[in-house]
Amino acid sequence: MATIDDVAKLAGVSKGTVSNVFSKKRPIGPEATKRVFEAARQLGYYPNHIARSLAIRKTMIAGLRMPIPKEGMMSQFEIQMINGVLNECAKHGFRVLLDTLPEHDDPNQFTVDPVDGVIMLNPRREDLRIEMYRQIGMPLVLVGRPDPMDPGVSYVDNDNAELACEVGRYLLSIGHESILFLNASSDMTVAFDRERGLAAALAEQGMPLPPEQVMNYSRELHRSPTEYGYRAVLETMKSRSYTAVVADTDRVALGVLRAARELGLNVPDDLSVIALSNDARLAQEMTPPLTCVELSAEMLGAQAAQILMEKMENADVVRQHTVRAKLVFRESCKKRPR
């Protein structure tokens, strides 16, 4: 691979001159410019982005850390999210380094990536990575709020407590009082917020949300989100009978629907089901079409990217945006006769 040295030699100029011909950072005479381009053409020389990045400490690349399912497709949420990030970054001339590798927060494994800033999905509780990015001065924007809250870190998020609360109110308003909540994994801050929100809705009616009405997904226990929904309903419905279930995602709801069928329960007549995410495709294809919550993933992604661009200009800015979620009524929930 030809380097800047080879070109300089062949063109009879210094490396500095070659550098400036390509970067146009300072003017180079037409004679020299021509000789440089000609030499570069002859040698098949193209500037090395890595060497350049090391020297100028800038890559024009944004990092996107987001685990995706090993097998099977990304969810609609993930896709929309990526789309939002990609579009916003492209507008600013940025490319995106997609890091879907399993997360490690072993500090001795952490490395300073070839990016000018990073967007990180689903921070965990006490996520060590946040502190590491701070230490190296890497601009960071979370999708999902930090936990514990930190006035110094930027993020965009739905108001998960509020969203779950609305769902709770809705279910209560149509007569459901015994609700099973198939929540996300307990180490996710969304799980915590949503449980709190649902509890709040019940509290408004003077009702508790007992622990046995809330389950958490667990990668060890459940083979897949769908399996989680399926097993959870099958098992809990033995001992106790609920009239409504709030599923973490459409996929979980898919399992719930299957279990209901096996138990001879009609949805929505015997059981109302609602999901806290909206995979338009999945939700519409289900029988019945699933009532759920639109999280506006594309907006989340776009806003995260936009904030990141701001932070790269000025490291001091901190933005904490909330994107409003809204209920999408389809046919899986129904008023319960008293």
Place this chain on the structure above:
Amino acid sequence: MATIDDVAKLAGVSKGTVSNVFSKKRPIGPEATKRVFEAARQLGYYPNHIARSLAIRKTMIAGLRMPIPKEGMMSQFEIQMINGVLNECAKHGFRVLLDTLPEHDDPNQFTVDPVDGVIMLNPRREDLRIEMYRQIGMPLVLVGRPDPMDPGVSYVDNDNAELACEVGRYLLSIGHESILFLNASSDMTVAFDRERGLAAALAEQGMPLPPEQVMNYSRELHRSPTEYGYRAVLETMKSRSYTAVVADTDRVALGVLRAARELGLNVPDDLSVIALSNDARLAQEMTPPLTCVELSAEMLGAQAAQILMEKMENADVVRQHTVRAKLVFRESCKKRPR
């Protein structure tokens, strides 16, 4: 930002030692190791990926060059494609640099990206970039065949001529002889191959494919693929009447359907429509559900990534894979009464 020098100084060792503690390339005594980790922790030091890449000439990143629509969502094809690439790369510990920036083939703009190899979508005719990658010795795999064909470049692709031929045969078999083909942009090799394929099917029955029956998408002329399908049908149906239209994509077909409605044409009774791509969501939601061709984008992406991994091991390997496309029958095509 703390560097390896700072750590070395604080730990009282040489940079080489620090380097080896982190990379484990050669054994370092337990004493020194402890001091190094402790110093690193104190300083908030994390190895710099860029500097490392420059030194070892390896990034563990794969480049994916793929233009995506500025506004609006990626198509199902693009999403599946990315998903395939991402999963396969992750398996090998690679991350992916998504380059969706507009393509330039000005050689003076080209740069050697921080990647160990690249997957490039939709190569153009005489695509200069192919030659540039060759010159710098960067492993390259195309999605879509090179044009002109080149026994030295690796690619995965559908057999577009074959696929269009099958579509042609199918349409002929159900009685359609006057077919309008809304092809892709004429500078894409797929457009060429597909036109050839459709012509071949007609030729089998001794029929020609006259130029006026084939149109090409053009970014300048058409505001969007859907608009393209809409205008094309509206305009051509004035002078000549076809009984079937082959649309480049589901989106184009969407426009065709709209135009047909406005012209008072019933699909499929008066007009059969088929698309050369399968966005499951779109296609199923259309009225009527669209008959189309499944290109297996995820497989294309996964295979491209796999071949790239091979090439990075051994630069000499060349693979040219064909992924079989297949017809998906829905309800937009119908036998034409003679």
Place this chain on the structure above:
DNA sequence: CTGAAAGCGCTTACAG
């Protein structure tokens, strides 16, 4: 097991 030094391929004050 460890260190000193050259090297990866660029950029950029500094001097002319």
Place this chain on the structure above:
DNA sequence: CTGAAAGCGCTTACAG
């Protein structure tokens, strides 16, 4: 307008 040289933060023979 151009060059010589130090520097970006790592790695890796070479020598001990």
